[in-house]
Amino acid sequence: MITLKINTRSIIMAALFAALTAIGALITIPIGPVPITLQDMFPMLAGLILGAEIGALSQIVYILIGLIGLPVLAGGTGGINSVFTPSFGYLIGFLLAAFVIGKISGKIKKLTFTKAFLLCIVGMIVIYAVGIPYLYLILNNFLGKKVTIQYAIKVGFVLFIPGDIIKTIIVSIIASNVIPLLKKNGIVKVNS
Structure with a gap:
């Protein structure tokens, strides 16, 4: 059972990360049915x-x-x-990735770059595990395009690998350096 402890700080932080995700969505490079954005960095950080x-x-x-x-x-x-x-399936994946990353990271005593990187990779796997099948279903069933799952993997995953690795490194650097400062100043109470 999930018990959600909501206080003013939690509301503000959730709103902040929602806004950051929205800002990441504005930076878009259209390359096919799913654009390149910076959005996925913020569910991982969240x-x-x-x-x-x-x-x-x-x-x-x-x-x-x-x-x-x-x-x-x-x-x-x-x-x-x-x-x-x-691309809507990826948004569902963002929600699940933030939850999974948060659940696992909450059990880690000291968050290092390597641990953050591995957690972000897990988050990316979650995002793609939801996003690719959703992409495939929407293209075939709602947009009338007859595509193969291999095509969906190519345009919904393979094209993004280099950028996702870079974004994962950036998130890992930020998290491993910022979280200890946030804890020290009492801004967040999770992780280390």
């Missing part, structure tokens, strides 16, 4: 810094703001129709 529940909450807030119509999703889009876009 999980590492805020923990499982509040990290996931930040992504729920982000997704809901997009679904109600604010233009915060990739490329400045939003609205309920976003559910039927090829």
Whole structure:
């Protein structure tokens, strides 16, 4: 059972990471059905810094703001129709990745660069495990394109590997250096 401890600090931090994810969505390079963005950095950071529940909450807030119509999703889009876009599965993956990363990192006594990097890789696997099948289903069933799963893997994963490795390194550097400072100053109470 998940017990969510919500206080003012948690609300502010969840809102901050929702906003950071939205900002990451504005930096978009369209390369196919799924654009390159900086969004995926922030669910990983949210999980590492805020923990499982509040990290996931930040992504729920982000997704809901997009679904109600604010233009915060990739490329400045939003609205309920976003559910039927090829990239929406990755947003669901963001939510799950933040939760999984937060759950695992909460059991780590001292977060090092290597541990943060491995956790981010796990988070990326979660994002792609949801995003690729969703991409495949939307392309085939809603957009009328008959594509193979190999095509979905190519345009929804393979093209992103170099950038994702760089983003994972950046997140790992930030997390392993910032989390101890945040703990020391009482800003966050998870991880080390």
